[in-house]
Amino acid sequence: MIYFTNVTKHYTEKDRSLTNITLTINQGEFASIVGHSGAGKTTLIRLLLAETKPTTGTVFFDDQDIHKLSGSAVTKHRRRIGVVFQGFGLLPNKTAYENVAFAMEMIGRSDEDIITDVPYALELVGLSHKAYDFPHEMSGGEKQRLAIARAIINQPELIIADEPTGNLDPVATAEVITILKKINDLGTTIILTTHNKQVVDNLGKRVVTLEGGRITSDEQAGVYPTYVHKIS
Numbered sequence: 001m002i003y004f005t006n007v008t009k010h011y012t013e014k015d016r017s018l019t020n021i022t023l024t025i026n027q028g029e030f031a032s033i034v035g036h037s038g039a040g041k042t043t044l045i046r047l048l049l050a051e052t053k054p055t056t057g058t059v060f061f062d063d064q065d066i067h068k069l070s071g072s073a074v075t076k077h078r079r080r081i082g083v084v085f086q087g088f089g090l091l092p093n094k095t096a097y098e099n100v101a102f103a104m105e106m107i108g109r110s111d112e113d114i115i116t117d118v119p120y121a122l123e124l125v126g127l128s129h130k131a132y133d134f135p136h137e138m139s140g141g142e143k144q145r146l147a148i149a150r151a152i153i154n155q156p157e158l159i160i161a162d163e164p165t166g167n168l169d170p171v172a173t174a175e176v177i178t179i180l181k182k183i184n185d186l187g188t189t190i191i192l193t194t195h196n197k198q199v200v201d202n203l204g205k206r207v208v209t210l211e212g213g214r215i216t217s218d219e220q221a222g223v224y225p226t227y228v229h230k231i232s
Helices: 041-048 072-079 096-105 111-124 140-152 170-185 197-203
Strands: 002-010 016-025 030-034 056-061 081-085 158-162 189-194 206-211 214-219
Touching: 002 041, 016 041, 016 214, 030 041, 030 170, 030 197, 041 056, 041 158, 041 189, 072 081, 081 140, 096 111, 096 140, 111 140, 111 170, 140 158, 140 170, 158 170, 170 189, 170 197, 189 197
Parallel strands: 030 189, 030 206, 081 158, 158 189
Antiparallel strands: 002 016, 002 056, 206 214
């Protein structure tokens, strides 16, 4: 599904964010990308969203070379991906229902679809009872669950969850991860970036570790980790 092949990204000669990344993420997989701040996680996501281009190498989404897309093709590509950010990114003057509906309105979905799909998405993330609450009336965990509902409402093939539990307490963190696992069980590919070791340990899924812009290990659940590059 997603193929990084010999990808290097240098913003400047001294700022080498990613170096020689080769990585495949299969359809339906749940993969965590872990690493300290500056390890290259954000650049990896920006490449997937066609927000920046690699210095060398290629990034494919199925049979499309992402960085050869332009104009409306980039927009269509991004619609295949739902993104959940650490900072929620909710519209403060819209209710939970309206926040999710707005994502559908932006791509021209019908009123009938909105009436059918929004309640289902809110139910999936456990927020049916909060449908007419505004973000300021919700806890941090509820806001993040709402952000997930908005990310999945247009049925993307891939969800990128970028440090989604960074601002949450342990209980809310567990709730968010449980929902992401549920979405994955329904067939959606998940890429989770995090620096929270406990989260990835509890997940029991694939873990790709970045250090200094390189993949240093790629560990499948229940399988001895593959060490790709050792940092001295």
